[in-house]
Amino acid sequence: MNKEYIITVFSENKVGLLGEITAVLTQRSINIESLTVSESALQGIHKFTIIVSTESEQIEKAAKQIEKIIDVLKAFVYTQDEVVQQEIALYKVTRSTNVEKLVRDHHVRILEIFDDYIILEKTGHKQDTQALFELLKPYGVQQFVRSGQVAIIKSKHELLDEYLESINKNI
Amino acid sequence: MNNQDNNNYFSGSKAVIESFLAEGVDTIFGYPGGTIMPVYDALYDYRDRVNHILVRHEQCAVHSAQGYARASGKTGVCIVTSGPGATNTVTGLADALLDSTPIVLISGQVASGALGTDAFQETNFIQITQAVTKWNCQVKRAADIPAAIAKAFYIAQSGRPGPVVVDITKDAQMELAEFHYEKVNFIRSYHPYPVLDKEKIAEAAKLINLSNRPLVLVGQGVVLGEAGEELKAFLEKSGIPAASTLLGLSALPTNHPQYVGMLGMHGNYAPNVKNKDCDLLIAIGMRFDDRVTGTPETFGKNAKIIHLDIDPSEINKIIYADVPVIGDVKESLPVLTELLAQKHHKDWIAEFKACYNIEYNAIIEPSIHPTSPQVRMGEVVSGVSKAYNDDAIMVTDVGQQQMVAARFFGYTRPRSIITSGGLGTMGFGLPAAIGAKLGCPEREVCLFVGDGGLQMSIQEFGTIFQSDIHVKVILLNNSFLGMVRQWQELFFDKRYSFTEMINPDFGLIAQANRIAYQCVEERADLEEAIKKMKAHKGAYLLEVRVEKEENVFPMVQAGASVEDVRLE
């Protein structure tokens, strides 16, 4: 049975690594639903947050293969209940009284107002940002973009810290 | 010459060669071209210290380096130019990745300013080789060359070995930079030698001590880890019978009393048919390739599985391991052996021997002492093996001859079989034999090759001639792409679609390359011909016209369970 998993990958900053990591998933026909990359809390270490939907057996094997990539420090797999996930969505919407009412009723943040359109921002789960899109759609959504999801794990601290400590001890 | 060059300021090209020397490289397989010319120019000054072998095709540079590495235990080194030179190596790299062979390949690349412009002979080699290397990197500054090469050697040969590529732009090869070489033995994100889990080892020992019908599956990990002695100690204390994968052959001498044969599709009868009777399988440095397991769902279905491997990603990949022991088998085996009860499994081993006798009567005897009119592959292989006292390095190409050679050759010490297992690359044999001879000059090297496979890399006769490589090539000529023909016979109603070969005169080709040659068509001439080949100082091509439609058995059909191994 397919289930949503969050893979976080910590790596050195190496050209081409994104392709190597995604190749592990595509070779197993695991479809990537969302992917974000940025520097992690630790300087010089990059963090990939990858959301996929697949089977538990597949995800374990894929994570091990990702970890096998030389420049990958560690790959962790989480299920939805172990993390807090958010994404940002931006909407460029034609101005109208209907839209302004929606904005007030749903506590949507207004980023900028122009003569004929406004730019709105909504942070939340994919379902939330999608739901707002559906509500706005009848009134003319000119553009709609999502950031992709980022996730924070609920347990005390990032496991990577412990991991880095353990390798430093072994040297 | 720039006077800076007199100090420690070297060109990037010179830095490449100096880095090789620092790693103890004495042999390089390569082929020059535009973007690697600066390195070749630097090499000219090192001809007294580095033996560069000019191959005839870049794919063969890698296969030769593989043969060199597998025979000697050292890392194989190749140099090629960008574009076509580089893309020609892809098959070799893929082969080395699947068979865990340490290779460092240096490829030239267009100047850094021209990258991404579709410049002459530019290919994105980093992206192309991502899927066929353990690691790769591109270097665009001379100053970065020593560190990149040091990292490359460390990654290629540590842990589970594999091929790595260092792609160097032409301007980096020509730029001057201070040379400073420091070997790498630590990379923060890479842990080639996992720490042993003593608890798992204790669990494994418990299972072994309780088992009545255990079987050891020996893989190439034992050879790569140089753990032959540790394996013997383990076997001799536990009394457990041992079977080998294709690449694990020669880790244990063929005549070891507990050795019960080769696993897999064309392996021996006993270790396949007894699989279902085992209550415990102890996999040592092997990866449950589908050619070994048959259908994995039924493999070891009545057995618990202990899996010792250095690569954590192999655990549970194909076969679930009840007790995984991650680590170098050279370290884990002695710890495990310590905890074992001294035991013997005489009756259990006798069951394997009984199966061997069935196979002997049905297949082995008719193969090595045939009464059929034509020469058969098995008698040639066993004749050659005997002539060399089971002590030659045996190289194969791919196909029927590979399976027959693997089964009928005898092994007395490790690193005695070199064959393309994971990728099954036709054309591997001849260049790999060249590399093996250079890697182990004091040992005899015998190649068994089919008429199809020989013609996939036959241009390497030129390399053999130019570099005077003393390899013995035994061509088992059945005028067919034999292995495919066998499948056509068994599974496609004998419709021999494009598998018959109308062959050239191999004698003339040998002669053109000044290689001694003899052709045998009659059984009566075989023994004498083998003696003559052995006595000849230099390369030799012995062509044997073998039975055209011989089939290789035993056989586990694709998709079948190993216990359903066929004897005919």
Ligand SMILES: Cc1ncc(C[n+]2csc(CCOP(=O)(O)OP(=O)(O)O)c2C)c(N)n1
């Ligand atoms: C490069 C490559 N192409 C195709 C194949 C498929 N293949 C496997 S065995 C074989 C036949 C080999 O024939 P030959 O070299 O004459 O050896 P024989 O089987 O007759 O011993 C072929 C075509 C392969 N393994 N490698």
